[in-house]
Amino acid sequence: MKRNVTRCTGSNSRIEELSDGTVLFASLPPEFNADRIRKEMRCNPGSRDEACLEEMLACAAANGRPKALYRPCYIDARDGNEHTIEGVTFSGPLLRRQLAGVHRVFPFVVTCGEELTALAPPLGEALERYYWGSICTAVLRSAHRMMRKDLRHRYQIPRTAYISPGSGDPWLWPIEQLRAIFELLGDKPEMIGVELRPSCAMIPQKSICGFHYASEIEFHTCRACHMEACPDRLVPLDPDFWNELRRAGR
Numbered sequence: 001m002k003r004n005v006t007r008c009t010g011s012n013s014r015i016e017e018l019s020d021g022t023v024l025f026a027s028l029p030p031e032f033n034a035d036r037i038r039k040e041m042r043c044n045p046g047s048r049d050e051a052c053l054e055e056m057l058a059c060a061a062a063n064g065r066p067k068a069l070y071r072p073c074y075i076d077a078r079d080g081n082e083h084t085i086e087g088v089t090f091s092g093p094l095l096r097r098q099l100a101g102v103h104r105v106f107p108f109v110v111t112c113g114e115e116l117t118a119l120a121p122p123l124g125e126a127l128e129r130y131y132w133g134s135i136c137t138a139v140l141r142s143a144h145r146m147m148r149k150d151l152r153h154r155y156q157i158p159r160t161a162y163i164s165p166g167s168g169d170p171w172l173w174p175i176e177q178l179r180a181i182f183e184l185l186g187d188k189p190e191m192i193g194v195e196l197r198p199s200c201a202m203i204p205q206k207s208i209c210g211f212h213y214a215s216e217i218e219f220h221t222c223r224a225c226h227m228e229a230c231p232d233r234l235v236p237l238d239p240d241f242w243n244e245l246r247r248a249g250r
């Protein structure tokens, strides 16, 4: 697999605070744990697959430009499952449960960046696409950690949790609510190359969007998700928690 390779170093990282409080990461270092990816991909030593994976790891390290943004917003009003933030209405039982007692949220978008998306192997190359997708996910998660670290430091918040529309069972916080978050963020997602399609798919596909909020308790939507075969599950389904949200959703 031949790719154009240009050098990218951590010192290229650019962070800017805009006049409306948006913190914008125009280019973050493409960090990932290469050993963990090697282990997960289980390539036979000395195989062609292993050589391909190594080439991809080097390519991602050289070309990756993950990006992110967040900004502080205050909850103006709440009524059951509905929350109004700067005139935009959000609705879902997950919000009611997780934002009880929370007055400020940080809508955010993180992306692995269009640079890596543009280098994805062609559709027919299933294994290569699998490798590349796993690397892009690792880059995305690492960029999310960097953004979260900045948020906690900048706002002196010891711990935060986050929720995302469409994560977990669909009614928890419907994916269509991505439109409301993008409305809140205005043209800023465009500044990091993220587009929300009418279908509510984000482009680049390896992007995350949601609310961060101050919380002492770590939260994973997997607690209320029935996707049994999900390889990314972080915690088991919690039936009591799920029932509590289901009742709130009625």
Ligand code: SF4
Pocket (backbone or CB within 6 Å): 167, 168, 221, 222, 225, 226, 227, 230, 231, 232, 233, 234
């Ligand atoms: S189990 Fe999988 S699909 Fe469900 S919320 Fe967790 S990571 Fe997402």
